[in-house]
Amino acid sequence: MNAFANPTLEDIRAAAARIAAHARVTPVLRSPELDVLASAGLHFKCEHLQRGGAFKFRGACNAVWSLSDDEAGRGVVTHSSGNHGAALALAAKTRGIPAHIVVPEGAVAAKLANIERAGGIIHRCAPTQAAREETCAKVQRETGAALVHPYADARVIAGQGTIVLELLQQAPDLDAVIVPIGGGGLASGCAIALAALAPRTRLIGAEPVGAADAFQSLQRGERVTDVVPHTICDGLRATIGVPDYELLKSHRVEIITVDDAATLAAMRLLWAELKQTIEPSSSVVLAALLAQRERFAGKRIGLVLSGGNVDLDAIPFRAASG
Amino acid sequence: MNAFANPTLEDIRAAAARIAAHARVTPVLRSPELDVLASAGLHFKCEHLQRGGAFKFRGACNAVWSLSDDEAGRGVVTHSSGNHGAALALAAKTRGIPAHIVVPEGAVAAKLANIERAGGIIHRCAPTQAAREETCAKVQRETGAALVHPYADARVIAGQGTIVLELLQQAPDLDAVIVPIGGGGLASGCAIALAALAPRTRLIGAEPVGAADAFQSLQRGERVTDVVPHTICDGLRATIGVPDYELLKSHRVEIITVDDAATLAAMRLLWAELKQTIEPSSSVVLAALLAQRERFAGKRIGLVLSGGNVDLDAIPFRAASG
Numbered sequence: 001m002n003a004f005a006n007p008t009l010e011d012i013r014a015a016a017a018r019i020a021a022h023a024r025v026t027p028v029l030r031s032p033e034l035d036v037l038a039s040a041g042l043h044f045k046c047e048h049l050q051r052g053g054a055f056k057f058r059g060a061c062n063a064v065w066s067l068s069d070d071e072a073g074r075g076v077v078t079h080s081s082g083n084h085g086a087a088l089a090l091a092a093k094t095r096g097i098p099a100h101i102v103v104p105e106g107a108v109a110a111k112l113a114n115i116e117r118a119g120g121i122i123h124r125c126a127p128t129q130a131a132r133e134e135t136c137a138k139v140q141r142e143t144g145a146a147l148v149h150p151y152a153d154a155r156v157i158a159g160q161g162t163i164v165l166e167l168l169q170q171a172p173d174l175d176a177v178i179v180p181i182g183g184g185g186l187a188s189g190c191a192i193a194l195a196a197l198a199p200r201t202r203l204i205g206a207e208p209v210g211a212a213d214a215f216q217s218l219q220r221g222e223r224v225t226d227v228v229p230h231t232i233c234d235g236l237r238a239t240i241g242v243p244d245y246e247l248l249k250s251h252r253v254e255i256i257t258v259d260d261a262a263t264l265a266a267m268r269l270l271w272a273e274l275k276q277t278i279e280p281s282s283s284v285v286l287a288a289l290l291a292q293r294e295r296f297a298g299k300r301i302g303l304v305l306s307g308g309n310v311d312l313d314a315i316p317f318r319a320a321s322g
Numbered sequence: 323m324n325a326f327a328n329p330t331l332e333d334i335r336a337a338a339a340r341i342a343a344h345a346r347v348t349p350v351l352r353s354p355e356l357d358v359l360a361s362a363g364l365h366f367k368c369e370h371l372q373r374g375g376a377f378k379f380r381g382a383c384n385a386v387w388s389l390s391d392d393e394a395g396r397g398v399v400t401h402s403s404g405n406h407g408a409a410l411a412l413a414a415k416t417r418g419i420p421a422h423i424v425v426p427e428g429a430v431a432a433k434l435a436n437i438e439r440a441g442g443i444i445h446r447c448a449p450t451q452a453a454r455e456e457t458c459a460k461v462q463r464e465t466g467a468a469l470v471h472p473y474a475d476a477r478v479i480a481g482q483g484t485i486v487l488e489l490l491q492q493a494p495d496l497d498a499v500i501v502p503i504g505g506g507g508l509a510s511g512c513a514i515a516l517a518a519l520a521p522r523t524r525l526i527g528a529e530p531v532g533a534a535d536a537f538q539s540l541q542r543g544e545r546v547t548d549v550v551p552h553t554i555c556d557g558l559r560a561t562i563g564v565p566d567y568e569l570l571k572s573h574r575v576e577i578i579t580v581d582d583a584a585t586l587a588a589m590r591l592l593w594a595e596l597k598q599t600i601e602p603s604s605s606v607v608l609a610a611l612l613a614q615r616e617r618f619a620g621k622r623i624g625l626v627l628s629g630g631n632v633d634l635d636a637i638p639f640r641a642a643s644g
Contacts, residue, residue, distance in 0.1 A: 275600070
């Protein structure tokens, strides 16, 4: 990992300029039916409509275009079971450089296919953190590729923060913004941007009960790294990153945990009412809001739908109602 | 049915003004992945994001707000197995008048639920055209409600044509616009608007092989009414209307027929790549384009995604691959 310096609003603005030619300004969608259900004004920031089908392209693209020509020439490498891998491959493609993606066994088929389609060079490994890092280090040694960590990377965090720049234009005066929490990169970037531009707008993280390491870390006041994730949200199984934990703590980000049944019910609502095929990891934001409906009643809320790379052969609704 | 006079561009413009306070200007979405697959520039007009989840709200709303106060006071009635019924109930609600919806047995659960949710008064009947019309006539006699036919109605056709007014602003210079063909109201309204505003842009209908009465009618030069529909596209089973047939003929609308397997494959692509939960009846437009890929290569195409009211408990992808 690069030496880490906390990204600033200026870094996020620079990221926005850097990725403008490649990333999409994603739309904000609304649903009167969901507003009625929640008794609140919901503004869904559609990052599943981002290139590659997830917000991850923002951070990956900012990292790739932050490299010097020399660095870029040796390519980039990361470990990812999903959206970050595809995003990095896609971002590397925009600069014409190789992307090595270390993928643990058990990744979602749709996400693996996206990595391949984007031209990523796939290296399989065992599904453990140690195997991921080892394989990654090996690729780095052999190729000289630059590591672009999925979330413990200032360039990545700054890239994810560009979501807030757009959202505040599209839906001003929000009372709160809710984002999913995996490794914490998205929440970190959004926290920095909100603190600088809309200090009145609260940032709230939504995390699966079965992978609540960030929640536990903030509760205990120290980073918890021994959670064995067990959740349908395949994009939120990562352990909170070191800088991400510090950023969430210093910005007093609150986390709401939701169980998978609530997440699946929310996912179904988003499919049926918003008519968007978003993945389970995105659905936690609506599940968190509905879990504390009274508190959010009458408020204007931004919800980041983080990704839409779902396996259509394994749509999980049935399991939820069983 | 009202005495029928062909709607004009002025009627469509008046409809746009009439529905502006109630209907949404739906977005146009694009997908680089689908563009590559089709070798064409695809512009998806997202009518599944219209109020009620289908374009039908436009025509229903125009009809409801075209009534005099006296007429409106007695309410409206229609027969519909789906989106038009929910749309009329919703439109009636915007004017605070009752909507009687005659629904044949066998309607899609999600669509029936939408009618109920919109406050429609449901009258069940046998799933035959005769039973629908009989029940409808009975309700009319008893209540004095005004009939708003799903497609053989000038006000409805004019309302559907407002889609083209928006689309031409959002995606100018299209080579063709592809719309699904059921009873023909959507195609008729779009044909009138395109002929007046963009005569160079070809209107193409997409119709299921198993409900190809409009295709056969145009081939034979007379309205075919004896097709027994057999298709997964529940929204496209209606018989082409009398005025609709005449309008499609006079505007030389071309129809491409597609089988259900192609429709399901297209539906899957739209879910996976465009990340939109659209219903089978919407998917025929992409299926039709892909069926004649070479012809459309390099062209700018508008495709109307007509609705998104799909039964999430009966997602049909498995059946397609079996």
